[in-house]
Amino acid sequence: MDINTKKAKKNAFRISKERGITASRVRVPGGKCTADVLEQVAAIAKKYGNGSVHLTTRQGFEIEGISLDNMAEVNQMLQPIIEELGINQAEKGTGYASSGTRNVSACIGNRVCPFGNYNTAAFAKRIEEAIFPNDLHFKIALTGCANDCIKARMHDFGIIGMTVPQYDPNRCVSCGACVKGCDQLSVNALRKENFKIVRNEEKCVGCGVCVTKCPTRAWTRSEKKYYRLTIMGRTGKKNPRLGEDFLIWTDEDTIIKVILNTYRFVEKYIDPTAPGGKEHIGYIIDRVGFQEYKKWALDGVELLPETIVKDNIYWSGIHYR
Amino acid sequence: MGRLLNEKAADALMERLQEQYDVFAPRLFPGTGCYSDTDVVRYGQISSLSEIVWDKKSEYSFKETLLPISDTVFYFTEDEVKVPDAPRKRRLIFLRSCELCALKRLDGIYLKNGFADSYYERIREQADFVWMCCEESFASCFCASMGTNRPEQYEAFARFTDGKLYLEAEKGLLKELLEECGQDGFGEEASLNAVYPEENQEKIEIPESLPEDMASHELWKEYAGRCIGCGRCNFVCPTCTCFTMQDIFYKDNPKAGERRRVWASCQVDGYSDIAGGISFRKNQGERMRFKVLHKISDFKKRFGYTMCVGCGRCEDVCPEYISYLACIRKVNQAAKEARTNEQK
Numbered sequence: 271m272d273i274n275t276k277k278a279k280k281n282a283f284r285i286s287k288e289r290g291i292t293a294s295r296v297r298v299p300g301g302k303c304t305a306d307v308l309e310q311v312a313a314i315a316k317k318y319g320n321g322s323v324h325l326t327t328r329q330g331f332e333i334e335g336i337s338l339d340n341m342a343e344v345n346q347m348l349q350p351i352i353e354e355l356g357i358n359q360a361e362k363g364t365g366y367a368s369s370g371t372r373n374v375s376a377c378i379g380n381r382v383c384p385f386g387n388y389n390t391a392a393f394a395k396r397i398e399e400a401i402f403p404n405d406l407h408f409k410i411a412l413t414g415c416a417n418d419c420i421k422a423r424m425h426d427f428g429i430i431g432m433t434v435p436q437y438d439p440n441r442c443v444s445c446g447a448c449v450k451g452c453d454q455l456s457v458n459a460l461r462k463e464n465f466k467i468v469r470n471e472e473k474c475v476g477c478g479v480c481v482t483k484c485p486t487r488a489w490t491r492s493e494k495k496y497y498r499l500t501i502m503g504r505t506g507k508k509n510p511r512l513g514e515d516f517l518i519w520t521d522e523d524t525i526i527k528v529i530l531n532t533y534r535f536v537e538k539y540i541d542p543t544a545p546g547g548k549e550h551i552g553y554i555i556d557r558v559g560f561q562e563y564k565k566w567a568l569d570g571v572e573l574l575p576e577t578i579v580k581d582n583i584y585w586s587g588i589h590y591r
Numbered sequence: 592m593g594r595l596l597n598e599k600a601a602d603a604l605m606e607r608l609q610e611q612y613d614v615f616a617p618r619l620f621p622g623t624g625c626y627s628d629t630d631v632v633r634y635g636q637i638s639s640l641s642e643i644v645w646d647k648k649s650e651y652s653f654k655e656t657l658l659p660i661s662d663t664v665f666y667f668t669e670d671e672v673k674v675p676d677a678p679r680k681r682r683l684i685f686l687r688s689c690e691l692c693a694l695k696r697l698d699g700i701y702l703k704n705g706f707a708d709s710y711y712e713r714i715r716e717q718a719d720f721v722w723m724c725c726e727e728s729f730a731s732c733f734c735a736s737m738g739t740n741r742p743e744q745y746e747a748f749a750r751f752t753d754g755k756l757y758l759e760a761e762k763g764l765l766k767e768l769l770e771e772c773g774q775d776g777f778g779e780e781a782s783l784n785a786v787y788p789e790e791n792q793e794k795i796e797i798p799e800s801l802p803e804d805m806a807s808h809e810l811w812k813e814y815a816g817r818c819i820g821c822g823r824c825n826f827v828c829p830t831c832t833c834f835t836m837q838d839i840f841y842k843d844n845p846k847a848g849e850r851r852r853v854w855a856s857c858q859v860d861g862y863s864d865i866a867g868g869i870s871f872r873k874n875q876g877e878r879m880r881f882k883v884l885h886k887i888s889d890f891k892k893r894f895g896y897t898m899c900v901g902c903g904r905c906e907d908v909c910p911e912y913i914s915y916l917a918c919i920r921k922v923n924q925a926a927k928e929a930r931t932n933e934q935k
Binding site: 380384386387388389414431433439440441442443444445446447463464465478481482483484485486487488490491493 | 620622623624625626627628631633651659660661821822823826837839840842851853854855856859860
C-alpha cells in the first residue's frame, strides 16, 4: 500500500492506529446541518465505513473504519455534503481541501437559545468562507453569550456575542426583574436609583439577561450586534490556558479582518521546522511578543469608536514546560 | 357606506388625519423582543396606515395609549405643584373588539368607580376609536365565550382585506375626513359589513357562582411552584389597571421632584406590602388565585360584568407556559364538583 500520509491528512483523512484503515473527517461549520447531511453521512458509514460515526469535539463527523483504498470513492460521496454545507473547495469531487484550520464550531446561538445574542452558525459560515481552505493550525469557536457554552475561551479565537442593553425609562415599572436577573445570572451591573435602573457600563458584559427578563420591553437589544473577541486560549501539553479579551464591543467585519491578519502573521513568524508545518499561534505570539502580534492583527483595521482594545495581554494558565 | 382605500388613498387620508390626530395602532417594533432577533407587535404612534399590523395579535394591549406605563402626575418644588399638560392633540386609536370591550372596563374603573380620575378622563375625552375587525380568530382568543367578540358600541370600524383598507364611520371627524377623501377622488365607495369571529378554537365556561372555599382550593398550590412572578400577564392585559405611586427627588436638586404613577402587577413582589413589613399573598399560588378570581368573579360582583375580555394575551406571553384558560377550566370543574356535592 503506497499512501502519501501528508496528503491524506490534508484531505481530512486520519491515519489511524489500525494499518490500512482511515477515518473521514466531515467538517460542519457552526455545527449546523440538515437531516439530509446526516443521512448522507450514514450512507458513507454503511457503504465504506464500519457503520460507526464519531461526533467530534469540534462538531464534525468522523466516519470510522474506512479502507485507505476507498478515499477517492468516499470523496465522491462527500461532494453533496460539501456543497450543501457551502465548503470552499478547489476541485469538485476531491473531498475536503484542508484540515489544519479546524472546524469553526459554535453553540446553537439565537436560532434556538433564549440567551443567544446572534446567529452563531451564520457567522461561523461567514468565517469558514473567509479562511478556508487553510492548513495552518487555527481554532475558532463562536458562542452566543457570555455563558460561553462552546468554551470559546479555550480557542485561538473565541467570539462571544454581546448586546448593548437599551433602556427606555418610560416603559420601566421598577419591578426589579432585571436587577435580580443581572445579580443572580450575571455580573450585578444594575441598580435602582429613583425607581429607575442605572447600568454600570464598565461592569456590564453585554449578556442581555436584563432584556430577556424585562416584562414591559423597557430593556431591548441594541440594533447592532457586538462581540467580545478573546484570543489565544489553548489546551495541550505545555501551557494550557484560557483566552484573554483582546477586543470588546467589536463587530463581525473587524473579527474577520483580525483573523485574516493573523494568518499573515503566522506565515511570517511560524517556526519553519514546526512538525507538519503546524505551530499553535499562541506559542508564536509568546515568542515574538503581544505588541508585535497586535501590530499585525490590527493592520488596516478600522475599529468601531466604542470598541475597547486591550493595551497588553498577560496570559496565565498552567506551565508544564 | 364606507371607503375602500389602496395604499395611496390611505396615505391621503392619513395626511388629513394627522392634522387632527396622533394616530395609534398595533405596529411592529423590530428586534425589540425578549430574545435576540425577535420582533414585538405593540401599540405605538404610526405615521402611515400601512404600518398597522393586522395578521398578528399585539403582544401588549392598547391600554398604554390611554394609560402611560410611567406617568408623571405632578412636578413639585418647595412650594409649588404643577400638573403636566394634557397631550395637545386628539388621539385616534385602532383597536380590536376585545379591546373596545376592555375600554368599557377601564372606563368603569377610572370614571365610574367613585370620582373620575382626571388624568384618565382628560386623555379619554380626547380619544376616538376605530374597531379593527378580526377576519379570523387568533390561536388563544376566547372572545366569543366572553361575549366580547363584537363591541357593544363603536363609532367606526376598519377591515383589511385583499391588501386594501376599508374604513367606515358613523359620525365624527373620521366620517368627515372620509367624505373629504371621496370628494378628492381617493379610494372607492364601498359597503362592507363589520365582521367578527362567531366562535374561537378556545371555548370557555365561566362559572356563575364559586364555592365558598374556592380560595383555599388545592388547585392554586401548583402555581406556587410554577409562576416566577414576572407580571407579564398583568402588563399585557387590557383590563389590568393597577398602579403604584413613586415620589422622585431629583438627584441634582432634591428640593424638587415629581410624583409618578407606574403600572403595578399583583404577581410581582411588593404589590401587597403594607406598613410594618406585612405582606399579604406571599406565594405565587395565592397571587394567581387573586388574579384569576378577580378577572372572572370578584370584579363582576361590583360592576356586573366580568373583567376578563378573553383576548388571550396572558396565555400567549407567560414564559412559564402557565395557561390562564387551563386554570379557568380547573376552577369551573371545582365549581361543578361543589354544586354536585351540595345536591347530594
